[in-house]
Amino acid sequence: MKKRIVALILLVAMVLGVVGCGKPSSSPAPTGSDNPNPSTDPGEQITLTFWSYEDETTAKLMAEKFMAKHPNIKVETYIIQDMSTDLSAAASSGTFPDVFEGTDSDTALANMYWLDISQYFDADPENKNLMKTVTEYGIGCFDTKARYAVPMMFWPSAVFIDRNVIEKLNLKMPRTDWTWAEMISLIKAATVDDRSGMKYYGLGYYNRLDSLYGIAACANAERAIKGEFGFNGEDFDLQYWAIGEQEFSDLKLNGYVAPQQETQEMEDWSGDWNTWFGATGHVAVFSEGSWTFQDLWNQAGYQEQYGLDIVPYVTPNVVNEKEHNVIANMYMGGVSTSCKHPAEAYELLKFMGWGVDGWNARLDIYEDMSIVNDSGIALKHSHMPYPLTLDEGIWTRFKKLFPQDEDHAKYWNDYFSSIVRPVPYGWYSIAGYWNFCDQYFNNIGIHDLVDQGKAKAADYVLEATERANYYHAEAMISYFGPDGYNILTADELAKFKAVVDAAAK
Amino acid sequence: MSNEKKQKKPKVKPGRLEKREARMGYLFVAPWLIGVFVFLLYPLGQSFRYMWYNIRITPVETKFIWYGTKNFSQIWLENAEFPQGLVTYVWQTLVEVPIIVVFALIIAIMLNGKIKMRAFFRLLFFLPVIIVSGPVMNMLVSEGAATIPAMNVQSIISAFGMFLPQSVAESVGKIFSNMIMILWYSGVQILIFLSALQKVDPALYEAAKIDGGSGWECFWKITLPTIKPMVMLNAIYTVIFMSGNEQNELINMIKNAMFSGTKEKGYGYASAMAWMYSVIVTLVVLLFFLLLGSKKDKYDREFKRRMRRRRRQERLQIRIQRRSERNARKFANDIRRNKYKTNDGSNPDY
Numbered sequence: 001m002k003k004r005i006v007a008l009i010l011l012v013a014m015v016l017g018v019v020g021c022g023k024p025s026s027s028p029a030p031t032g033s034d035n036p037n038p039s040t041d042p043g044e045q046i047t048l049t050f051w052s053y054e055d056e057t058t059a060k061l062m063a064e065k066f067m068a069k070h071p072n073i074k075v076e077t078y079i080i081q082d083m084s085t086d087l088s089a090a091a092s093s094g095t096f097p098d099v100f101e102g103t104d105s106d107t108a109l110a111n112m113y114w115l116d117i118s119q120y121f122d123a124d125p126e127n128k129n130l131m132k133t134v135t136e137y138g139i140g141c142f143d144t145k146a147r148y149a150v151p152m153m154f155w156p157s158a159v160f161i162d163r164n165v166i167e168k169l170n171l172k173m174p175r176t177d178w179t180w181a182e183m184i185s186l187i188k189a190a191t192v193d194d195r196s197g198m199k200y201y202g203l204g205y206y207n208r209l210d211s212l213y214g215i216a217a218c219a220n221a222e223r224a225i226k227g228e229f230g231f232n233g234e235d236f237d238l239q240y241w242a243i244g245e246q247e248f249s250d251l252k253l254n255g256y257v258a259p260q261q262e263t264q265e266m267e268d269w270s271g272d273w274n275t276w277f278g279a280t281g282h283v284a285v286f287s288e289g290s291w292t293f294q295d296l297w298n299q300a301g302y303q304e305q306y307g308l309d310i311v312p313y314v315t316p317n318v319v320n321e322k323e324h325n326v327i328a329n330m331y332m333g334g335v336s337t338s339c340k341h342p343a344e345a346y347e348l349l350k351f352m353g354w355g356v357d358g359w360n361a362r363l364d365i366y367e368d369m370s371i372v373n374d375s376g377i378a379l380k381h382s383h384m385p386y387p388l389t390l391d392e393g394i395w396t397r398f399k400k401l402f403p404q405d406e407d408h409a410k411y412w413n414d415y416f417s418s419i420v421r422p423v424p425y426g427w428y429s430i431a432g433y434w435n436f437c438d439q440y441f442n443n444i445g446i447h448d449l450v451d452q453g454k455a456k457a458a459d460y461v462l463e464a465t466e467r468a469n470y471y472h473a474e475a476m477i478s479y480f481g482p483d484g485y486n487i488l489t490a491d492e493l494a495k496f497k498a499v500v501d502a503a504a505k
Numbered sequence: 506m507s508n509e510k511k512q513k514k515p516k517v518k519p520g521r522l523e524k525r526e527a528r529m530g531y532l533f534v535a536p537w538l539i540g541v542f543v544f545l546l547y548p549l550g551q552s553f554r555y556m557w558y559n560i561r562i563t564p565v566e567t568k569f570i571w572y573g574t575k576n577f578s579q580i581w582l583e584n585a586e587f588p589q590g591l592v593t594y595v596w597q598t599l600v601e602v603p604i605i606v607v608f609a610l611i612i613a614i615m616l617n618g619k620i621k622m623r624a625f626f627r628l629l630f631f632l633p634v635i636i637v638s639g640p641v642m643n644m645l646v647s648e649g650a651a652t653i654p655a656m657n658v659q660s661i662i663s664a665f666g667m668f669l670p671q672s673v674a675e676s677v678g679k680i681f682s683n684m685i686m687i688l689w690y691s692g693v694q695i696l697i698f699l700s701a702l703q704k705v706d707p708a709l710y711e712a713a714k715i716d717g718g719s720g721w722e723c724f725w726k727i728t729l730p731t732i733k734p735m736v737m738l739n740a741i742y743t744v745i746f747m748s749g750n751e752q753n754e755l756i757n758m759i760k761n762a763m764f765s766g767t768k769e770k771g772y773g774y775a776s777a778m779a780w781m782y783s784v785i786v787t788l789v790v791l792l793f794f795l796l797l798g799s800k801k802d803k804y805d806r807e808f809k810r811r812m813r814r815r816r817r818q819e820r821l822q823i824r825i826q827r828r829s830e831r832n833a834r835k836f837a838n839d840i841r842r843n844k845y846k847t848n849d850g851s852n853p854d855y
Contacts, residue, residue, distance in 0.1 A: 085764040088562055088771075096564035107766025112563040338564030435767055439583050478768045483570055 046341050047074040048348055051086070051100040053153065053331060054079065055382040057373040058365060059352075065361040066351045073344055083107060098339040099349050101152050101331050104427055105142065106434040109479040114148035114334035116485070120346040121147045129390050130354060133325065133421050137226040140332055142431050143233050144480055146487055151428075152333030152353035153385040156326050156419035157207050159183065159316065160286040160293065163309040165190065169200060169284070176414040180213065180318040183285065184247065190284030191256045199269065201258035203251060204277035205287045207327070208447070210457075212287060212315055213244025215327040215423050219319045228327070228426035228433070229468055236468035238461045245457035249450045258283045281307040289329065294384050298403070311411040314418035328422035330429070354388040363397045390420070432475025440467045470503035556776035559769070576777035579769055587778060590755045591785055594748075596676050598789055601687050602743045604680070606736060609691040613698030614728075627699070634692035643751060646686065658682045690746065694739040701735040702728070737797035741790055748786045755782055 052059055056079050063075040078097065080086050084107050090096045091111065102108045121127055133139060140149040166173055169190055174182050187202030203209075214228055217240035223232055230237035251257050258277035259265035267273045270280060277283050278296065286292075290312075297303055297310045317324040333353050335345040351358035365371055366380040373382055380401050387394050395416070402412045426433035441447075441464065449455040473496040480488045481496075488496070519527070556577075559570040580587050616627050652658075662678035669677070680687065709727050718726070729736075749756060759782065763775035839845035 082764075084761075084766045088764045088766055091562040091564050104766065106768070110768040111561050111766050112565075113766075336564050435769065438767070443583075443585050475768065483568070 045072055045074065046344060047076060048099060048339075048341065048345055049076045049078065049097040050348060050352060051078045051080050051090075051097040052333075052352065053101055053103065054352075055373050055379060057371070058362075058379050058382065061365050061371070061379075062352055062358070062361060065364075066348060066358075069351075069357070070344070070347070073348070075348060087111075087113060096336050096338045098341070098345045099333065099335055099352070101333040101353075102149070103331055104434060105149065105332055105429060106427070106431065106475065108332070108334065109142065109148070109431060109475075109484070112337055112484060115337045115339060115342055116146040116148060116487075117150075117335050117342065117346055117349075118145075118147040120343060121150065124350070126350075126356060126389075127354075130388055131390060131420050131422060133226075133423060134388065137233070137423065139330065139424060139429055140334075142429065142479070143476070144485075144487055146485070149332035149334040150349065150353060151330035151388055151422075151424065152349070153331040154328060154388045154422060155290045155330075155386060156328040156422050157212060157315055158288055158290040158293070158415065159212075159313040160288055160297075160310050161186075161313055162281070162284055162286070163311055164281060164307055165200065165284045171284075174313070176314060176411060178313065178316050180216070180316045183313075183316045184251075187251060187256050187285050193255075198280070198282050201277070201283045202256045203285050203287065204258040204283040206289055206292070207287045208245075209248035209251070209287060210241055210244035211327050211425070213247065213318065214241040215325050216315060217244065217318050225325065226423060227430045229464075231426070231430055231468075231472075236465050236472070238465045238468065239458075242457040242461050245447075245450055249453070249457070252451055253453050279306045279308075286310075290386065291383050294381050294401075299381055311408055312415035313411070314415060323421060325421045325423045326419055328419070328424055330422065330424035332424075332428055356389055356391050356394060359387050359389060359391070359394045360397075363394070363401075366401055367397070386419070430472065431479055432471040432473070435475060436468050436471035440464070440471070466503060469499055473497075473499035473503075552772075552776040552779060555773050556780055558773045560772040561768075562771070572773060576774050577781070579774065580778055580781070583769075587755075587758060590758060591782070593676065594753070594755055595785065595789060596673075597680065598744055598747055600677070600680055601747065602740055602793065604687055605691050605743050606694060606739050608688055609694035609739060610698050610736070612691065613695045613702055614724075616695065617699060617702045630695050631692045633689040640751075642686075646752065650685065652682050653684055656681060656684070686752070690743065693746075694743060697735055697739055697742070698732065701732040705731045733797075737794065740793045740797055744786070744790050744793060748782075748789075 050059070050063065054062070054077075056077075059077040059079065063077050067073060067075055080101070083102055083104055087096070087100065087102075087107070088111070091113070096113075100113070102113070108114050127135070134151060138147075139151055141147050161173070163173065169192055171186070171189055174186055189202070190200060191202040193199040211228065214230060215225055217225065217230070223230065223237065223240075225231065225240065226233045228241070230240045258280075259269050261276050262273055264273075266275055266277075269275075278286060278288070278292065279302075293310065293312065297308065302308075303310060315326040333349050335342050335349060339345045351361070366384055369378045369380075372378055375382075384401070387398055399412065399416060403409070404412070423429075427437075444460075446455070446457075446460055446464070450457045476488070476496045477493065477500065478484055480486070481493055557572060557574075559572045559576070561568040561570070612630055616623065616630065620626070658678050658681050661681050662674050665674035665677045705728060709731075710723055713723050713727060747753065751757075755778075759775050759778045762770045762778055763772055765771060765774075836845070
């Protein structure tokens with residue numbers, strides 16, 4: 001009897017386990033384009049799931065503020081650890097979020113995660129006051145007529161200068177509307193090794209200079225560069241990238257660039273393997289993500305501790321155009337194809353991303369330094385994004401989160417006015433970009449080869465341009481052709497097929 | 506005797522007790538059977554099907570696009586990491602498995618001896634088995650716990666590089682840099698060897714000692730031949746363990762491909778990778794099986810050879826006997842018909 005009970009318990013546990021692992025039954029949900037007017041009755045209680053890369057505390061507080069505005073909507077938040085893994089697992093198990101933020105657009109497009117939200121976006125008057133490149137370059141449309149995503153979290157690239165280093169080296173601070181050539185001159189002048197102590201380096205980098213150069217390389221009249229590698233919305237031209245790549249490589253090879261963290265070079269230079277060049281007081285210019293300022297340098301006592309005086313600079317322009325594009329990190333957000341309430345989901349997306357209401361709520365959170373996350377850090381120091389809206393009220397409040405004393409205000413104001421034409425990195429906005437990098441560019445290891453002086457960037461221009469065009473065309477067919485969203489016209493399809501066929505030959 | 510064997514066993518209807526016992530048996534085995542079907546056979550069949558497709562899992566449906574052998578060609582032609590990873594895997598397995606097995610054997614022999622705090626040391630050597638499972642090991646490896654800080658791996662690579670190709674020297678260096686982790690993989694193997702060592706008949710050692718056998722001779726003549734099947738078992742266990750654990754780069758590559766959302770990758774691509782990998786793992790297991798598979802002893806082999814020869818002779822005898830009978834019948838018929846002729850053409854008169 002005892003044996004039988006044990007066996008039965010084992011069997012039941014097994015069956016329950018198997019059933020528990022199974023996929024919950026879910027009927028296919030209508031897509032937004034099929035169902036333009038959702039049938040959510042006013043007052044009907046609905047639940048929306050929102051997956052993002054936000055600070056967890058910020059996401060929860062923002063969700064609470066949204067729910068306060070929309071009492072009939074319950075928002076459940078989740079912080080994405082790895083986009084591909086989390087989303088593909090969710091798609092397999094039928095628990096896909098209603099609204100999500102992605103860092104890799106190829107993944108979202110290849111698997112049709114994003115719903116066409118053109119009707120909601122185009123009908124929203126608030127979107128006319130976004131940074132111009134969003135609509136002008138169709139960021140989030142992926143060179144189609146439909147809009148699948150909108151930039152949610154935005155961090156422009158930045159060049160920072162340590163004023164203390166410039167002063168110590170008896171150099172002159174450059175003008176704030178400097179050019180590329182002036183930046184390179186400063187980097188070279190600020191590299192000093194007098195053998196009496198730690199060497200001074202001209203440049204410490206997080207963003208490679210070729211990425212900055214590739215976007216700001218030429219005047220719009222010559223080629224309107226809408227993305228990395230000289231992408232103009234139709235095809236690539238890597239000659240602009242190659243100049244920047246070679247220039248950056250030459251700087252590295254000639255000792256103008258500070259060593260990276262956790263390298264032997266860093267240990268030789270600073271005496272500590274773990275030192276970060278931004279905390280040495282011996283680097284003049286930094287090509288950093290803009291978040292570095294709030295997350296590190298602007299924390300109480302940080303600059304005093306390391307003897308720094310960091311100010312932001314406009315990403316220099318190559319052709320001396322007053323208003324030019326700057327490369328930026330732009331996490332794309334969208335409504336999922338499985339969402340049953342796309343209109344409400346769009347409102348949530350906008351609130352969490354670029355909307356004025358959302359940003360006012362966000363600024364309330366950031367201005368209150370008593371609100372901290374689980375690590376005890378005030379939320380403005382935890383990966384705070386920049387507003388994508390041009391709303392003056394928002395920007396007035398946002399600027400106050402940065403140093404506004406007499407010494408620093410001008411630098412910050414000039415910097416803020418220079419970032420109004422952001423262009424996202426390729427993986428956010430160009431179909432097939434990741435395939436190109438994964439299967440060609442990084443596969444060959446072009447950055448390493450050029451950086452080590454084993455090859456010249458110019459040698460790759462023709463081949464890389466041809467491969468980039470091939471991967472883009474192939475992705476466009478795959479994502480938007482008959483096997484995907486199926487929105488390409490016969491002419492468009494034929495055009496992309498011709499590129500693929502030509503490359504195959 | 507042979508006729509007796511051919512006779513069918515009389516059918517006996519199983520009694521109630523026997524039936525109940527059989528039911529209980531099936532009931533106990535049922536969880537395992539369900540597990541095999543649901544978590545092994547079904548996914549195996551599914552992945553075999555998947556590898557011929559490009560699979561896109563959208564939030565509303567799963568799209569299967571027929572790819573044929575395209576997944577395979579893409580892996581070999583466009584994925585530089587996978588073929589390289591396979592080569593590294595084979596090389597590392599061939600080198601690391603003997604290291605682990607020999608280390609486990611040495612430790613097991615030591616733990617089998619009469620030493621103080623024997624139970625504590627046995628526990629100590631089994632502890633890594635608990636630690637290496639799961640993300641704890643990943644954390645330890647990322648913190649550098651798998652390396653010996655005092656060991657200058659670069660010097661070892663340079664030394665080997667003087668007489669080996671650079672790629673081989675680097676692989677050897679990698680083994681040294683992961684030395685602690687390799688040794689940590691030995692917990693289960695030590696346990697298996699320990700149980701085998703405890704089953705060796707002490708009378709054999711006693712007899713050997715009386716005949717003047719040293720400890721060294723006892724090890725080679727008694728211990729090793731007795732536990733030889735366990736050496737093979739441990740080697741195969743180690744191959745399987747190393748091929749499927751979380752530190753294995755190929756497993757991570759397959760996992761990443763599975764969850765990769767890019768249009769080429771996904772479940773189909775990962776399935777193709779997994780099947781190719783499993784073929785290679787099977788070949789490596791087969792290699793160790795052939796190298797370490799227990800061969801019968803000399804007496805046994807001689808006995809079997811003689812038995813084979815005897816059977817062959819018996820068959821020959823039967824053939825000769827049949828032929829003689831056939832010839833005798835033919836001879837009798839020829840004589841009866843008066844057709845029999847001698848070699849010179851004469852017709853003898855019988």
